[in-house]
Amino acid sequence: MPEALIQIRGLHKYFGRHRVLRGIDLSIETGQTLILLGPNGAGKTTLLRILATLSRPTQGEVQVAGVSTKANPEGIRQYLGMVSHAPLLYGDLSAAENLEFYARLYGLHQPEARIKHLLQQVDLYHRRKDMVRTFSRGMIQRLAIARALLHNPPILLLDEPDTGLDPQAAEMLTGLLGDIGGRERTIIMTTHHLERGLALADRVAILAGGKLVLDTPAAEIDPQGVRPLYDHFVNQERRKA
Amino acid sequence: MNRSKGLTILNTLSFIAIMVALYLALIQAPDATNIVPEIRPAQRIIYFHVPSAWVSMLAFFVTFVASILYLRYDSLRWDIWARSSAEIGIAFTAATIISGSIWAKPAWNTWWTWDPRLTTYTIVLLLYIAYFMLRGSIDEPSRQARFASVYGIFAFLSVPLTFMSIRWWNTIHPVILDPRADFGLGAGMTQIFIFTNLAFSLLFVTLLANRIQLEWGAERVAALRERLQG
Amino acid sequence: MKRYLQVVWAVLWKDMRVEWRTKDSFTSMAVFAVLALLIFNFAFELNVPDKRMVVPGVLWVAVAFAGVLGLGRAFITEKDQGSLAGLLLAPVDRSAIYLGKMLSNFLFILIVEAFILPLLTIFFNVTVIIPSLLLVLFLGTLGFAAVGTVFSALAVNTRAREVLLPVLLFPVLLPVLIAGIRATSGFLVGDTLADHANWLRLIIFFDILFLVVAFLTFDYVVEE
Numbered sequence: 087m088p089e090a091l092i093q094i095r096g097l098h099k100y101f102g103r104h105r106v107l108r109g110i111d112l113s114i115e116t117g118q119t120l121i122l123l124g125p126n127g128a129g130k131t132t133l134l135r136i137l138a139t140l141s142r143p144t145q146g147e148v149q150v151a152g153v154s155t156k157a158n159p160e161g162i163r164q165y166l167g168m169v170s171h172a173p174l175l176y177g178d179l180s181a182a183e184n185l186e187f188y189a190r191l192y193g194l195h196q197p198e199a200r201i202k203h204l205l206q207q208v209d210l211y212h213r214r215k216d217m218v219r220t221f222s223r224g225m226i227q228r229l230a231i232a233r234a235l236l237h238n239p240p241i242l243l244l245d246e247p248d249t250g251l252d253p254q255a256a257e258m259l260t261g262l263l264g265d266i267g268g269r270e271r272t273i274i275m276t277t278h279h280l281e282r283g284l285a286l287a288d289r290v291a292i293l294a295g296g297k298l299v300l301d302t303p304a305a306e307i308d309p310q311g312v313r314p315l316y317d318h319f320v321n322q323e324r325r326k327a
Numbered sequence: 328m329n330r331s332k333g334l335t336i337l338n339t340l341s342f343i344a345i346m347v348a349l350y351l352a353l354i355q356a357p358d359a360t361n362i363v364p365e366i367r368p369a370q371r372i373i374y375f376h377v378p379s380a381w382v383s384m385l386a387f388f389v390t391f392v393a394s395i396l397y398l399r400y401d402s403l404r405w406d407i408w409a410r411s412s413a414e415i416g417i418a419f420t421a422a423t424i425i426s427g428s429i430w431a432k433p434a435w436n437t438w439w440t441w442d443p444r445l446t447t448y449t450i451v452l453l454l455y456i457a458y459f460m461l462r463g464s465i466d467e468p469s470r471q472a473r474f475a476s477v478y479g480i481f482a483f484l485s486v487p488l489t490f491m492s493i494r495w496w497n498t499i500h501p502v503i504l505d506p507r508a509d510f511g512l513g514a515g516m517t518q519i520f521i522f523t524n525l526a527f528s529l530l531f532v533t534l535l536a537n538r539i540q541l542e543w544g545a546e547r548v549a550a551l552r553e554r555l556q557g
Numbered sequence: 558m559k560r561y562l563q564v565v566w567a568v569l570w571k572d573m574r575v576e577w578r579t580k581d582s583f584t585s586m587a588v589f590a591v592l593a594l595l596i597f598n599f600a601f602e603l604n605v606p607d608k609r610m611v612v613p614g615v616l617w618v619a620v621a622f623a624g625v626l627g628l629g630r631a632f633i634t635e636k637d638q639g640s641l642a643g644l645l646l647a648p649v650d651r652s653a654i655y656l657g658k659m660l661s662n663f664l665f666i667l668i669v670e671a672f673i674l675p676l677l678t679i680f681f682n683v684t685v686i687i688p689s690l691l692l693v694l695f696l697g698t699l700g701f702a703a704v705g706t707v708f709s710a711l712a713v714n715t716r717a718r719e720v721l722l723p724v725l726l727f728p729v730l731l732p733v734l735i736a737g738i739r740a741t742s743g744f745l746v747g748d749t750l751a752d753h754a755n756w757l758r759l760i761i762f763f764d765i766l767f768l769v770v771a772f773l774t775f776d777y778v779v780e781e
Contacts (some may be wrong), residue, residue: 102468103553140645141781142401172639175570190567191647193560233643295643315647398777435731454728461725464715470781474711477774481704481729484770488763495755496735 091116091272092137093242099132106132107302110146110295116240118321119273121287121304123280123316128293130276131171134245137274150241164192167234172247174233177219180211180250181229184218185236192237204232208262213214224255231262242266244275248282260286265287280316285308334536341526341533348374350527351519359516369433375518376426377485378527379419382447385531386416387483394479397472403546406472409479410462413455415531420452450489454482476479510512558724568657573664582630582665586623590673593619594680601619608681613741616677616685617734620698624666625629625672625723628705631662632713641689647780655775663702670694683745690744693757697737702728704711707771710778736760 090113097110100145106129114120122130135141136148139159148155150162166176175184182201189197205211208228218226226284227247234242243262248256256279264288277283284290292300292315300315352374359370389412397405427445439445461478465471491523578581584610597615605611618671644654679684712722727734740756750757 100469104467135781138642138646139780140642160648160650162648166646168642168646170639170642172642174640174643175638176571176575176640177638178578179571184576187571188643189565190570191564191644191649192646193563241345290727398774414660435660450728457721457724457728460717460721461711461715462716466716470714473777474714477711477777478725479708479765480770480774481707484766485729485732486758489728489735492735492739492759493733495759496739497637 090114091151092151092274093147093152094137095147095149097133097148098144099129099136099141100144102225103145106296107136107143110293110296110298112291112298112301114272114274116272116291119275119287120289121198121283122243122274122276122293123283123292124276126278128291129250129296133172133293134168134243134274136277138166138231138243139163141242149304154322164237165239166241166243167237167239168243169227169230169234169247171249173218175218175226175229176247178217180215181221182214184229185233188233188236193236197236200236207265208232209317222255223250224252227255227259228262231259231266234268240271242271242272242273242275246276246278248277256282263300280313283311284312296316328515330540334540337533344526345530347532348523352523356519357515361494366433369430372426372430374523376423376430378524379422380444381524382527382531383416383423383448383451384420384526386412386484386535387418387451387486390416390479390534393481394476399541403472407478407539407542407546408535409476412541413458413479413533414538416544417452417455417459419531420448420455423448424452437484438499441493443490443495443497446493447486447490451486454485458482460529561649561653563756564653565644565657565660567708568644568654569660569664572631572658572661576661576665579654580717582627584629585671586627586665586669588617588737589626590623590669591676594673594676595596598680608683608746609742612677612683612685612745613738615681616673616694616741617738619669619673620666620694621701621727621730621734622723623669624698624701624705625726627665627669628662628702628726629722631658631706631709635716641779651776651779652772655771657707658710659702659771663699664708666698666702666718667695670698681775685745685774687744689748689750692750692771693737693740693744693760696757696760696764697733699762700733700767701730701742703764703768703771703779705719707775707778709776716759733760733763769776 090290092112092114094110094112097107098105098109110133112247122133125132128165136155137150139155139162150165151163155162176187179187182205185204186197187199189201194200200209204216208231210225210229210232213221213225218229219230241265247263248259251259257325260282263275273286275286276282284304284307287304290300290302290304290312291298300312352371356374358367362370378434390409393405393412396402397409404419424445427442427448431445432438432441458475458478462471462475465474590731594615597611599620601611601615607649634642635644645651647654674685677683686711705722708722708725712725715721736756736759740760741752743753743756
């Protein structure tokens, strides 16, 4: 298909008079890993939530594989996996039960093997019967990634998956994300951590003040070079706030 | 501006209509002859009580329709309609309950009866107070509008069921008071009664138009302020 | 359709599982209901000639107040641990999430009722376990859960939260309470179902009407 996998056209999102997104155009090809950078309140989370059909655009359109999120949100959700700030897990269910529950939501047939494989991959198989309540932040985040991958979605939306993790856990996460990527899987990830983001990305976009201010292949970016630009936008937003 | 000229005409017309209604109801209308003489003056409250009741239901119906339209079209216009009309509805519901209570005192020697209509209106008042409490506890305007629309639909649909249930409840008890018989309209009263209802309806349209105009003004001011600050 | 029911069942199963483990909702609802029975007992003991005159009111008010406690928690726990988005990401029409949540609320309240009905019989010495009474209680609870689940999802996204839920819910629910109390008092003195068919029809109409409205509006309550 000539169309990009994800096509965003003229996207605006207002919360009342507060304009969070002010005209986003973006197309993302299959297999790309796009890192969305930007200060707090730039609209990164809102953009991901709109892609995930959790939030409705005020104006503009989002298409996934040529299908509008307005026309068939249920169908699109099947292709999405999401990791957000909140883990989307139940503290009073065990790791395995959480995955079993989500397997049912996604209508997986005989998910036991898949669940076992994923738990092993995120190194939680030995804790599968423990309540998620007892897990550390890093373990919860790993389980959240397993949850997002459960139905093997071609598109993965990661909203600051590294927030609140200690450096070691964050490193493990980076490794994990490197493994699950690949040519088939499209990843859109937001982060505060510029260098970590650049290490994973093959494309980088900076969102500031509800607009895309930079969108470029990661190979063309020199981490030292982009730092001042990034800081500039972050500080600009801080001054405003 | 054309719109404000239209408002002026509407304001003038409803002022005249209400003045005429006052004259007709208080002076022109004949005394009700089918009730005891002591409460004949009080009977004239029917010319305010019933139109208030009618207008409050009309107002909540407008809120109901505007709520559906808001959910359908996601447009600020319908939210403004819904909340403006609900405010007016609350005012007229309160007027209905108070005037009913004032009538109850001379007619039945009590300030309050659990008459189905009076009780239903009290519930309706609570419903729409809850509607505004819901609005008041949500800061984000579009969520506020969406949630209020959902509640506005539930609230309005429950009103006839509430009325029916209270009425059935009372039919099992002996019916001591039948306000309809007491309110019976004699010769020369029906036309005045209809006129006052029309006058109140016009008053409702006028209030709604003014309220909507005011809300748009407030929206514009807020948008300007946003631009100056941003 | 099979997928849809699978999601409904998954949500119900999940809520039951969590509740079985924590017993948070059930404990608070049951304790509250027992307290209500005790308080009503003291309020009415001295001046009521026949306990059957107060039992219907006691039953429905205890159920309503205990139920609203449980309903309040239905979305607060989802919201606070941030799992609500997880439910909304399910590739199915969102009414399936509503239906699952509604059924779990319905079941919780039924369980609390099963707990307080025998207590009511003991405390007030009135036999309340009568098939027709159970039917009206069942139908009334369905309407309660149907409306309460939507309003719980509304209330959780407001500043007032739990405080707002009863204020929103009870005025809308009033027809069910009136019909329920009236039919219950009839059944307690030996009336048949046919004697109170109009009340049952009113409750069934309420149930159907608000289930349909809830199906149509739930999406607007959870989506931003």
